[in-house]
Amino acid sequence: MNGYGPDLHTIVDDIIKALTVHVSFFQVRQYVVQVVFSVTFAFSCTMFELIIFEILGALSSSSRYFHWKLNLYVILLVLIFVVPFYIGYFVVSNIRLLHRQRLLFACMVWFTFMYFFWKLGDPFPILSPKHGILSIEQLISRVGVIGVTLMALLSGFGAVNCPYTYMSYFLRNVTDSDILALERRLLQTMDMIVSKKKRIAMTRRQMYQRGEDQNRQTGFWGMIKSVTSTQTGSENLSLIQQEVDALEELSRQLFLETVDLQATKERIEYSKTFQGKYFNFLGYFFSIYCVWKIFMVKFWSQHISFILVGIIIVTSIRGLLITLTKFFYAISSNKSSNVIVLVLAQIMGMYFVSSVLLMRMSMPLEYRSIVSEVLGELQFNFYHRWFDVIFLVSALSSILFLYLAHKQAPEKHMAL
């Protein structure tokens, strides 16, 4: 985590780590999920590869065209038919009631998805009327809308977060004593948890030895017994248990805060080294570029902007994967890991397809033709305008969100 610098090695490392760790963490056993995810990722990357080939002039143009078409068909097949169907299938499998006829319900879920997917085309002026119902433009246009919205949301947030993160690391001064104080608090909390759990264990043991089991209230005599004796015992226990739960939550928060402080301290130390200073400079450059992008639309040089946009896309893909992984850790369990990996594959595929759509805007004129040829006559201008609108909305909301979060932060550190 070197900050926002475009260290390709770190980026690739992080992407691989996020994917590897994610898959091994939750031990996705179903091979079909692993295969589907890998296929989506592979074909998405191939699309970028083809763009690079286009610019470099590698391979003959007819074979490039063929591969574009092939790739596109496969990706659309996967994103619209395979992944949503399997998502429905695994969600339905987790629900006990529907488990028996899960195939039937999965098909129903998929048809519902297709209905809403189709309806997505109505409010947006994305197609000219001369297209048929079952043309590839129909599918790409809808996938494009979803993906472009996602990209714009993330870019908006990233454009605001990047300069903010830089400023905040230099304004916060983390010393060793801060970290030590927090660690001491953490250990004190753990000791309190331990002593309370010891009381619970000892009380339970004494109750068990006296021949009473608080958890079972079988029959009439059980009820009488529990009412007359050790009523206070069980009340005491549940009270202490509540205190323990609260303390455990506190210990988790303290742990995460300590990790945060350590990370900040390491970043500050790193920024004092040569490598750190180099990335700092690049970070400033990027921050200014991001801020500039919020207010300007036209680029002064097509070629440079293409490279920069490429880098921003790669780093935001990294950011996307990391953010999604963090988000899914918070809500997932062993049961839902299959669904999560598939949803991740779906989002990633749509994101990548729309990257290609948007990249056309920044590509030099001579290379735009292949993209237009392959993707058909879509209203590209609409996508650019839609991206700008969502980008602005996302950036402004991020500014508001970060401002509110920043206001809360000083109060937290006062408690130290």
Added chain:
Amino acid sequence: MASLDRVKVLVLGDSGVGKSSLVHLLCQNQVLGNPSWTVGCSVDVRVHDYKEGTPEEKTYYTELWDVGGSVGCVSSVKSTRAVFYNSVNGIILVHDLTNKKSSQNLYRWSLEALNRDSSPTGVIVSNGDYDREQFAENPVPLLLIGTKFDQIPDNKRSDVLTRTAFLSEDFNAEEINLTIPHFDLLLFFTFQMTGFTDRKRFNFKSLHYD
């Protein structure tokens, strides 16, 4: 309560191997119904009668500190985790028998806990610089536990047992296979006996439940 002595035991291992389930089983005598990812460290306590039935019987509180995370994570998490490793009386290393990588990572876990881990953070790599000598003079007893044996198909079981035999050899330990019926978690134990002459330290009797 204060008169009872304190025994602190770390429970280490990769994410998802079953540490929280194991600790819950040992302390609450129940199977954990909804395991979730452990953030930071979760502690549980087990009351244990040392040398039960003999005149030297003494009751101990065994604190099981279940530390979450992975070996290959960022250094900020590692250095924060290190606060839990102070004054440890014993270490339980848990690995998943269906997952080879978790067994390999046990070396790094033990090194990290014994404060001798000097490898840089990064992607998890298979270990190549493990030194058996480091465990020869180790005063802290280690217990290796392999979980999910029941999820291994019958034809692969002999391979798994060979692999764990090598593992226990590397840790300079003896191996005991133990199955606990009626629970999903089938365990088998590898003991390291240095520093302890009393084999009954871990009371197997209390683990059998109806």
